[in-house]
Amino acid sequence: MRFKLGEDVGVVPDEPSGAGPDLPRNEPRRRGEEEVFFGRALIGDPRNDENTLVSQLHCTMLRFHNKVAEVVAATTPLTGDNAFKETQRLVRWHYQWVVVHDFLTRIVGRAVVDDVLRPETLVIGTRGEQVTVPRPHFQFYAPQQTAYIPVEFSVAAYRFGHSMIRGRYDINQFVKGARGGQGPIPVFGPELPPDELSNLNGFRRLPPQWAVEWDLLFDMPGSQVEAQPSLAIDTSLAGPLASLPASVAADPPHSLAERNLQRGLRLGLPAGTTVARAMGITPLTAKELGLDDLDGELAMHPPLWFYVLKEAELLEGGQALGPVGGRIVAEVLLGLLAHDPLSYLSVEPAWRPQPPLARDDGSFDVPQLIRFAQQP
Template structure:
């Protein structure tokens, strides 16, 4: 995959207008996301180099994959590319399931949700007809950044916004999911999930708000779960991500074999694998990528 520019060989590949050549341009909106995108591109290229040098590793990449997928999508001329694609995807899915989710969702709730998916079930209120990316997830439960909005004046470039502009931002976040997106309150979501409700906080009731906005409720709920998402937040966030995996018959969740991260990609001997492990593999390996000069743009 293209990576690097003549001005910066550690940057994402870019066209003549400076636009990053990636699938989702939003991943170039801030430095951290841009660097993460670049790390995965480099990891792909490291894998391409390794598997081209030793194609005996290719069959291991397809362990547990459906027979019809092999017949329909894996062609001899692009077997290495498909193998790399699958290996990297499985490692990413492993990080989501075993590192990312456990880091911020309640362990007991997550265990129950995983158990339901393991037997083909779905946690309430998910149904087989539910959207794969429900608005309750994209518009509320995953929006942890709302908690960082301050009432102080904001500076954008050389322009300083007045206090009265800036004070509208928290109010906008409070009402956005109810007014704009028309989401249910989290007390209503708790009833749908058959879990105990948490009453609106004093900060809300003193302003006449009796029904907690969904995103705010997830944060409030986390206070009683060691700082991790509780039953409502965990069910929406983990349920959405795990359902996406359950709908892909070639995913880590549906694989016919017990996949373990590869130690050659930085996983520990005990099988642990995290973003830190991956980056530790990318750092020394990116300078040995085959055809690196041919991948640079600009």
């Protein structure tokens, strides 16, 4: 079973740059001549359509699923629902592999991942064959019954990525050339009619020739294009994130930083220094955090989200999370996999991606996922 894709937005004859599918969408609604509803994406989580880059990544995952379905059809006798379930398994396991071995190792460091997923040698079969598999060992993530996502993760530590977002992006060579001296496109901007192409706002049909070329965002092997790097993990956010459009933030405040801090306060998150002490980590001082000129309470008990960002900036040069943020992110993501009875860590912990989905050497990462998804 294949997922439906949206319309192909390439419209310039003989111009491949910027050509590609959109997400599947409802038809736009009109009031007279005015388009009042831009076409809702037919996907499980509408938040994946809040920005052009995110929606195009979601579309890439749909395309990856469809290509995996072709492999299942060509290499197994499975049909119908059984073929779909096998396709689901392969897509999920490859995505999980990317999260563990491509994403987490970059964001928290290989040492933290290896400390949680420790090698364990098992003896299997009647011949006593030995196999080494990763076994999770958690210091803090300990669900009593079912897996969960703690607020320290969802409202603070995992929001580190907000500081990595650039204010502007080039999305493909055609649009880059067509914009000329205007430069890259702002990641967010004021709500405008869908034919106004001045920002990367989502919740609208993909404009013509706007399909993302991923070598501008990832280091794609063989590409001569220099990818746009993310910003450092620190306490600064790009300008457009200070004024989110109403489609993303319907109610004030519209500053992403302010929204994050207020949400942490409303949910009663512990301070960053409190969490550090609870984890047995010496907390950063008020002076190190740059808060020594503030009142005592805030200086001694900084918001957890701020602490995670500052810790990454000071201890890892903004290139990875520090000990508090990194441990929270690693243990929650790996904990969710460990407590999922259908994940590769639970079902077949020694599993590895194989060709044709993986490269010939067995390696698999985001660039390889994209390459496979975009095959003719």
